[in-house]
Amino acid sequence: EGKMSSSSSTIPQATAPLAVVCAVLAHGGAWADFLSRLADMRANSSGAEFASSLRFWLFSAVIHPVLQPILYASEVLHAAPGPKVADIVPVSFLLGCGVIAVAYSSFSDLRRVTGIALMSLFVLYIGAGLEGRDPSLAGDYDIQLDGTYGEKIERGCPAPEEVQLASVEGFDLQKYAGHWYWHKVHDWTQFKEIYDTTLDIELTDEGYKNTLGIKGPSPKTNPLSWDKSPLANGAHYSWSGTIGPNAQPGVSNERGFGVAFPNYIVDVKTDSDGQYDEIIQFQCIETGGIRLYEGIDFMSRSPVMAEDDLLAMHERAKRAGLYPYGASPEQMHHVERRDSSLGPVHNAWQRMWDALGVRNAMDVLDESK
Numbered sequence: 001e002g003k004m005s006s007s008s009s010t011i012p013q014a015t016a017p018l019a020v021v022c023a024v025l026a027h028g029g030a031w032a033d034f035l036s037r038l039a040d041m042r043a044n045s046s047g048a049e050f051a052s053s054l055r056f057w058l059f060s061a062v063i064h065p066v067l068q069p070i071l072y073a074s075e076v077l078h079a080a081p082g083p084k085v086a087d088i089v090p091v092s093f094l095l096g097c098g099v100i101a102v103a104y105s106s107f108s109d110l111r112r113v114t115g116i117a118l119m120s121l122f123v124l125y126i127g128a129g130l131e132g133r134d135p136s137l138a139g140d141y142d143i144q145l146d147g148t149y150g151e152k153i154e155r156g157c158p159a160p161e162e163v164q165l166a167s168v169e170g171f172d173l174q175k176y177a178g179h180w181y182w183h184k185v186h187d188w189t190q191f192k193e194i195y196d197t198t199l200d201i202e203l204t205d206e207g208y209k210n211t212l213g214i215k216g217p218s219p220k221t222n223p224l225s226w227d228k229s230p231l232a233n234g235a236h237y238s239w240s241g242t243i244g245p246n247a248q249p250g251v252s253n254e255r256g257f258g259v260a261f262p263n264y265i266v267d268v269k270t271d272s273d274g275q276y277d278e279i280i281q282f283q284c285i286e287t288g289g290i291r292l293y294e295g296i297d298f299m300s301r302s303p304v305m306a307e308d309d310l311l312a313m314h315e316r317a318k319r320a321g322l323y324p325y326g327a328s329p330e331q332m333h334h335v336e337r338r339d340s341s342l343g344p345v346h347n348a349w350q351r352m353w354d355a356l357g358v359r360n361a362m363d364v365l366d367e368s369k
Contacts, residue, residue: 023120027127037145044288053287065125074225087348140192154324157284165267171249175276180299186326187295193217195336207243218336228349261285
């Protein structure tokens with residue numbers, strides 16, 4: 001008698017909301033800017049347009065911090081020593097999970113502390129994305145509204161003529177078609193852990209069909225678990241691009257990821273035969289005068305690019321006026337590439353994903369139809 005049961009928490013209930021408030025205050029200015037611009041977006045757009053844009057923003061804002069602990073846990077899983085069950089899960093990992101589960105179910109303080117810590121980290125991560133200045137997140141998780149990448153704040157999306165270089169005059173859609181390799185990206189719908197990203201462009205009567213090929217996580221970010229991922233041998237996602245009868249050269253309207261958005265070809269570089277060899281393209285979504293997304297892609301026909309060639313693309317992007325939208329080297333992440341001569345990944349995990357039918361789960365998500 002007089003002893004507190006393990007099922008009774010000694011941590012005050014006010015600790016959780018206080019911890020969340022502290023996490024918000026850590027990036028208080030960014031949260032205040034976000035809420036102010038969100039209110040402007042709502043006031044200057046229709047209810048349906050606002051709801052669609054907010055869903056798009058929320059999905060990417062939430063999926064990034066949710067994915068990170070999964071990737072960390074995967075590394076822990078494959079670092080566990082000893083024999084494995086079905087050559088997949090180490091027995092030591094299962095035993096460790098059992099010990100944690102017993103402790104978690106037995107001690108309410110542990111449950112509450114864990115919940116508070118996870119929620120606080122979640123809010124801190126989103127706050128860092130809203131801040132937009134964390135170099136570890138640059139390029140793939142910069143979720144500011146009307147993102148600022150310099151002293152001047154650029155409101156909304158630019159018109160095509162404000163960012164397109166002279167190289168786009170007389171843009172030839174036939175030369176745009178084919179297989180492209182992504183080398184550098186500023187895009188918070190794309191994860192920095194993704195690698196071997198390619199884009200195949202197939203012409204259609206209305207314009208073209210994009211098919212994005214990805215693998216992930218990369219050997220660099222997840223050295224122990226990358227080859228056990230259901231995406232280790234790739235997955236694909238398709239969406240459409242349409243070109244209106246009076247469209248400006250290099251300007252199209254694309255629909256994918258649940259939203260419609262314009263795509264601008266900002267710059268093209270040709271090879272000795274006059275074929276397009278390098279392309280800089282830019283996507284931007286604006287709602288109620290507020291920019292909630294910008295995507296910048298550096299693409300080449302070659303899977304390998306020299307650093308000097310990439311710096312030259314940055315210079316052309318700067319000349320086009322894309323730096324305020326995230327085209328500087330520190331605001332774009334490099335797409336890692338695995339040696340193609342190594343071939344597909346074969347192991348027990350890949351056989352399991354194939355048997356479960358989940359390895360190519362993304363292939364059914366085709367928004368080009």
